[in-house]
Amino acid sequence: MSFRSIPKVELHTHLEGCAPPAFIRGLAKEKNIDISGIFDANGGYAFRDFDHFLQIYEAACTTLQSPEDFRRLTMAVLEETAAHGVVYMETFVSPDFCGGGDLAAWKDYLAAMVDAADEAEAKLGITLKGIVTGIRHFGPEACKPAAKCAVETFGDFVTGYGMAGGEMAGRPADYAYSFDMAREAGIPLTCHAGEWGGPSMVAETIRHLGVTRIGHGIGAIDDRALLDEIIEKEIVLEVCPGSNVVLKAVGGWDAHPIVKLRDAGVKVTVSTDDPPFFHTTMTAEYDMLNRTFGWGEDDFRAMNETALAAAFCDEDTRARVAKRLEPAQ
Ligand code: ADE
Ligand code: ZN
Numbered sequence: 001m002s003f004r005s006i007p008k009v010e011l012h013t014h015l016e017g018c019a020p021p022a023f024i025r026g027l028a029k030e031k032n033i034d035i036s037g038i039f040d041a042n043g044g045y046a047f048r049d050f051d052h053f054l055q056i057y058e059a060a061c062t063t064l065q066s067p068e069d070f071r072r073l074t075m076a077v078l079e080e081t082a083a084h085g086v087v088y089m090e091t092f093v094s095p096d097f098c099g100g101g102d103l104a105a106w107k108d109y110l111a112a113m114v115d116a117a118d119e120a121e122a123k124l125g126i127t128l129k130g131i132v133t134g135i136r137h138f139g140p141e142a143c144k145p146a147a148k149c150a151v152e153t154f155g156d157f158v159t160g161y162g163m164a165g166g167e168m169a170g171r172p173a174d175y176a177y178s179f180d181m182a183r184e185a186g187i188p189l190t191c192h193a194g195e196w197g198g199p200s201m202v203a204e205t206i207r208h209l210g211v212t213r214i215g216h217g218i219g220a221i222d223d224r225a226l227l228d229e230i231i232e233k234e235i236v237l238e239v240c241p242g243s244n245v246v247l248k249a250v251g252g253w254d255a256h257p258i259v260k261l262r263d264a265g266v267k268v269t270v271s272t273d274d275p276p277f278f279h280t281t282m283t284a285e286y287d288m289l290n291r292t293f294g295w296g297e298d299d300f301r302a303m304n305e306t307a308l309a310a311a312f313c314d315e316d317t318r319a320r321v322a323k324r325l326e327p328a329q
Helices: 021-031 050-061 067-082 103-124 140-153 172-184 199-209 218-222 224-232 241-246 258-264 282-293 297-310 315-325
Strands: 008-014 086-093 127-135 158-164 190-193 213-216 236-239 267-270
Touching: 008 067, 008 236, 008 267, 008 282, 008 297, 021 067, 067 086, 067 103, 086 158, 086 315, 103 127, 103 140, 127 140, 127 315, 140 158, 140 172, 158 172, 172 190, 172 199, 190 199, 199 213, 199 218, 199 224, 213 218, 218 224, 218 236, 218 258, 224 258, 236 258, 236 297, 241 282, 258 267, 258 282, 267 282, 267 297, 282 297, 297 315
Parallel strands: 008 086, 086 127, 127 158, 158 190, 190 213, 213 236, 236 267
Antiparallel strands: none
16 A cells, blocks of 8 residues: 555655755756756766765755745645645754845745745645754854744744754754754754764753754664653654665664664654655655554554644644544544
């Protein structure tokens, strides 16, 4: 069976990372930008490893230069995501790629994204919320304007603050200032950790940044006491198995710790991260979880309920989306 039609909640995507390669190629052509080196012979994104992935990602982002580009991107991404049964999606967006961290520019980019999200919601029935994101390898200072953008635009669409990028750049405490800013404004928090780092990176992220969700978090598997802390604090993991397999954070689907995490009692959810980069979709993730671990409709329903409970949205949205997850009578 195909799991395409199951209504899904997806918490961990990067808006620019969802850009289909053809979309980025089209923008590059319009603007006369030569980024041919980022594609393989089949037209897909080409990268060797995680650091190279980040370089290719940033090269693709150089084609996204205006609010209108982000409006078109948002619409293209939501059309593709909705086609895989996703009814609620959260996406990381970085002010660094939307006007270089400038607040006035960010507001213009944001307005364009909200415009597209509203149109997609009316046409396709998919709800999108944004998580403003600092880029870790740009350093702690660069994360401060990103957090300021989150604080100044927190509301109906901007519902969270987070940090992505090269995890091994510094320690979590180095980024505490921006997370403190966001927390003091009442903004829900998540942070990539334990994608590449071990248990100590996850533990420090929880303790120093005060997040309620962790992006990936798979590195926690090696520390039973940390798993107990994650369970006790009800921290939810945004697990992206296909991403981890392609980037070689794990040895393969068989070796992925998502089952062990779930069996240990951790709240796990599943997302695609940057689907075209990893040749994945939410349907493909569910298919692989089914084939590799035997997960079926009941597992997916429970997981989507976990994801919705952890979503950074308002309660009206949560209640509305909950109805979409109910099995058809
Ligand atoms: N930005 C986009 N995808 C990412 C990932 N998998 N890890 C860290 N930063 C990212
Ligand atoms: Zn990610």
